[in-house]
Amino acid sequence: MSEQGHNQLTTIVQRIESVEAEIKELGEGRKEIYLEAKSNGYDVKALKAIVARRRQDQEKLANHEMLVDTYEAALG
Amino acid sequence: MSEQGHNQLTTIVQRIESVEAEIKELGEGRKEIYLEAKSNGYDVKALKAIVARRRQDQEKLANHEMLVDTYEAALG
Amino acid sequence: MSEQGHNQLTTIVQRIESVEAEIKELGEGRKEIYLEAKSNGYDVKALKAIVARRRQDQEKLANHEMLVDTYEAALG
Amino acid sequence: MSEQGHNQLTTIVQRIESVEAEIKELGEGRKEIYLEAKSNGYDVKALKAIVARRRQDQEKLANHEMLVDTYEAALG
DNA sequence: CGGACAAGTTTGCCAC
């Protein structure tokens, strides 16, 4: 029936909006963590720098692992 | 104990990284939803436009409430 | 002449700085308008809220036009 | 009459919006200058850095002048 | 001076 397409669209949009609502919640949670840290005397900017740096380290590590896997595969 | 400050910092960073990991997961989930919709024949750009528009509507509504509060306060 | 590249760069920077000077002037003019309104008994915060709201309305309208275009394109 | 307050408010908002429209125009003009420079082979990021640096120099110079004036005044 | 708000800058994404 012609209703089907509409319902499917509705479902898609709802799923996306649900996911985005969760993301927004988490983002606010993160902000609260930073504020709490700030009230405990931590420098937020420095904290963010640390987190960013560790994220880059992780990405670099992931790249390394991927390379190792690639080499292993190439070696049969 | 002298370990405390270190542990507090460690805890903060872990909590942030945990939240960010969840956000990343959800972002990937959203991407999959769009891909699935695309494979069902939907136009992704139009879908995103719809979601963006609905989000703006929500923001506008929230803004309206805030404005009412502002006016109330301004009227003393 | 070899002077040309330098002059072109000089011209560019001057044009940008000229524009930025005008922007700064206008920003100061806006501030004066708010101060004048305040001295006439208006609540500056509420005034700014009104202006912001009207701006959002305009943006929403512009967005609507964009959406219509998107839909048209999506419908091929 | 009660109309007066409304008209005054209207005038205020119109003046502000007029100023903001001019600011927006100028901002777009600046963007065009950067794009034009880019199409002439300049690095936009570097250009912006130059402009920012010169702005800081100007502020520093203005501070210096202000200090000189202050000293002159203090010396009678 | 500290937090709220806006501006600018950077980053990731998608279309070409």
Next chain:
DNA sequence: GTGGCAAACTTGTCCG
């Protein structure tokens, strides 16, 4: 793969 577009983050500004 490149360049334009939209979103996130960072920086600066203004008010209380």
